[in-house]
Structures are given as C-alpha cells and as structure tokens.
Amino acid sequence: MSYRYSVWFACIAFTVLSIALALSWSPNWWWGAAIAGALSLLGLVDVTQRTSTLRQLYPVMAHFRYGLESVGPEIRQYFIERDTDEVPFSREQRALVYQRAKRVQDTVPFGTIHDVYGKDYEWINHSLVPTHLADHDFRVTVGEGGAAPYETSLFNISAMSFGSLSANAIRALNLGAKRGGFYHDTGEGSISSYHREHGGDLVWEIGSGYFGCRDDEGRFDPGRFAANAADPQVKMIEIKLSQGAKPGHGGMLPGAKVTPEIAAARGVPVGVDCVSPAQHSAFGSPVGLLEFVAGLRELAGGKPVGFKLAIGHPWEWFAVAKAMRETGILPDFIVVDGAEGGTGAAPVEFVNHIGVPMHEALMLVHNTLVGLDLRDRVRVAAAGKITTAFDIARTLAIGADWCNAGRGFMFSLGCIQSRSCHNDHCPTGIATQDPRRWKHLDVEIKADRVAHFHRNTLIAIRDLLCAAGLSSPAELGPEHIVRRVSELHVSSLANVYQFLKPGELLAGVPERHAVFKAFWDIARADTFAPPPRVLEMRASKTH
16 A cells, blocks of 8 residues: 555544553553544544545644644744744844833844845944034824814824724724824724724824725714714824735625624624725715715814825826815824734735835825925825834835834734634634633733833834934935945935925926826826826727
8 A cells, every 4th residue: 555544544543552452461552543543543443534635635734734834824933934034023123122112122232133234234324513402202283274283293093993903902002002192093993982982193094995984875874973083092083095014905704704893983783894995985085085084084173184095096196186176175184004924924926016115105195295385384194014113114214104014013012923813723812802802911011011112112212313414304405325236335315216396387287207108198187097108008908
C-alpha cells in the first residue's frame, strides 16, 4: 500500500498493540489505545469523505499540514520577519507604540536598522540653530468663524465602530481621548452607550446607512440627526463617502450579530440584517453633497461638518471641488483616507488593489484646494498607517493639518496584529463581540495607555520640530522631508512631487500636472458620472 496511508496504518497498528498491552500488562495503555483509536477513526473519515482530495489521499497526515498552515502567520511574525518588515505593520512600529503607551524607554542603541542608502529612505534635515518649544499640545481650529468651532489635537483616533470593536475597547479609547484631550471618531456604526460613558470628545461619522439618524426605511432623518448632534459630546460631524479599507464597497452586518446594543446605537431592528449601501441616498451629485453639508451644519447648530473620502476617480473629486467653487458652500474639513487599509475587513482585491494610497490622495486634495485658493478655508486631515511622529511630520509636510490613526491606537490597547479582526476570535479582546474575550480588557489600564501613546507621540513631534529649527507644525513643508530616489540621488518632496501655487487653477490648467491636465476641464459640478471623454475612451476599447 502507498506510503500515503502509512500514518493511518501506524495509528491502527498502535491501537491494536495498545489494546493488547492494556489487556495483558497495564491498564495505563488504554490511554494510548484511545488516542490512537481516535486518529484511526479520523483516518477512516478522511478516506470515505469526498469534499477534500488531500484528506482522501493522505488520511490523518493532511491534518498536520492544516495545523502548520493555521499557525503560519504567527511563525512568520515571531520567528522569520525582520523588525522592519511592514506586513502590514513592522515589529519596530508595533514595539514603539507599546513602549510609548506603557511609558517605558523608547530609545534604541547602536544605530538605525534601516538602510539609509536604500531607495525611498526618508529623513528630516536638522538645523544648527534648533528651537525650543515648551508645549507639545498642538491645536488646529476647525470651523473658524462658525457658531461652534472646535480645537482639534494634531493626532486623533480614526473611525472605528462599536461592532467592529468591542464594548471595552470603545470605552478605553474614549476614556483615553478624554484624558488626553483629543477626539474619538465613532465610525459609521454611530454613537453607542459605550461612547458616552466617559464623555470624551466625539466626531460623529455618518455613512450611507445613516445609523443614528435614519428612518424606518433607512433614509436620512433630519429630526433624529438634530437630536444626536445636539449632544455636547459631539464636536464635529463627518460624512463618510468612502473608506480606505474598502472604497466603493458597502457592507452588511448579519442579523445574528445585531444585538440590542448595536441596534440601539444604529437605530435598526434587533436581529435583522443591517445594510450599509455602497452610496448615499440623501444626495446624488457633488452639488447635492455640499447642500447636504450645509443642511447638517444648520441642523447641528453650527458645529463643524466635513466629509471623509478615499480618492478614486480623479474627476469625481474634481467635480466636488468645482461644486465648492460654484456654490460657495465649503465643508469645514476633509479627511483623506488612504488605500493602505484599516481596521475594517474587506475582500482581498479591495485591500490590495482598490483606491489611491494616502500620500498621493492627500496631495491631490491639497493641490486642488490650493489651486482654487480655498486651502486656508478648508481644513484637511489624513489617515493611513500612521504610528510615529515622523509619519505625522511627513503627512503634515505634504498637506495635512492633522492626522488620525486607527490601528496605531489599537496597538496602544494591546493589539498584537493577529489579523483575526474578522472572525470574532481577537485574542486581545479588542476586535470581538465575544464577552468571554472583551471583558478581560481592563478599561482603566488601557485608557491610560491610549492617552500615554498620544502624549508621547506629540512630545516626539515637538522634538522633531525643534531639531529642524521650526516653531510650529504649520511650518512643516515638503522641502523639509528628503527622500533617496536612487542609490546616488536624493531629493526633497518639494521636488519629488508637483505642487500647485495658490489660485493657479483659476488661471488655467497647469501643463506640468498630468492628472489636472487630463481630468480637470471635463469634470462637472452637477454630476459624479464619467465625463464624455472618459466614456469615449471606454467605447473605443469595445470596438
């Protein structure tokens, strides 16, 4: 018989031998008979089933492969990956968050482990006349001139819903935000009771499902919105157009997972499938979006209202920008979400190949607003794999006013990057609704770590600014970040990328910027639909 059955036959033989020894010598052999017998029965099941060819050809033995495969990610993470391998976050990045969250030493000895002569290595040039800044609590005013402006921190918690995260994770994040003086974005799952317990500042995110402000048919309900927006804990309103984790993709929370708590937060029936459509029903055009922004601002008593988007088709973003110019209605802020992904689980194609990465997306939004002479009237935030002070500095340098992070703050809660957020088996009680897991997450201890991570990261930003001879985060520009573009050449980001001058789009499309040249003139403020030139290109490919 083929060696493929050798393990199974060995189990059968050992079962017979164990039974004989148990009967003739020692009853302790019954344990061996039980174990070997169970494996023998498993082999019998393997050879008689028809769903798995591997199990049929390699009874018992195939299960060893499945076992090794199941722990492959852990083996690679703990024993094979280098400290700088970002998959998706490196051990170095995670360790830095843990150290700052726990307030332990975050210095490293014996020099950098990064290849400073490798392509894409980046740094900030220092000054021979460094500055001294006593304060690290940098603030950005959003909604200036409005009825209820908000002073946001330079670093905040990105959108993560209750449902995706556990009750105690939400409690700890919000309490940490309260202690640290920064905001906590609710995610599109709306404001749960756990967001309200500790009174930390909230940015209420409203997605296409209008959770927390919907009627029984799933349409936007102005009355319910106004009631929730009036909560003093809600500081700003954020309309979610798309997200980096799965842009252009809706979602559904199965009815079995719609608990009474989730149903209360979202305003949906208990036990019924909860659907987030791929697009909004309250508006269908760029002008409609801005009118929706203006309407929400009025209903919210003048609180800042903005939107979050992951950049996709450039003409759609250009259409929104043109609508701003034509209507005179401006969002108070825009959050640019990068395609680097996030805490939300998504199909692998969406995670790997949909959407524009944060750096390019941020620069497109920043450039457009600068070119329309609107940049000083609209604040811009960015999110996408931000964990360190250098990440923040680079993001500010290429156009952001402040930064948000989701997974960075999850690490501060104790996330170990097990990548089991989607199966309810999170080993740290963060991304699970299983009370046997999340109840072991200590809210007080983790809230302190959230606040410490925030504070120590901002202290590191302050020290970077001082080393560069700067007095404010607003002074950071692309000329301060240098990148190695080849083995022998380096360049500042001011030269690596194309930046527009204030008002330049008002005078005509710049020839040097290919995306504006291709799509600016053909974008329309009244529609998100593809412009005629794009439709002509598509038609030509079908002939």
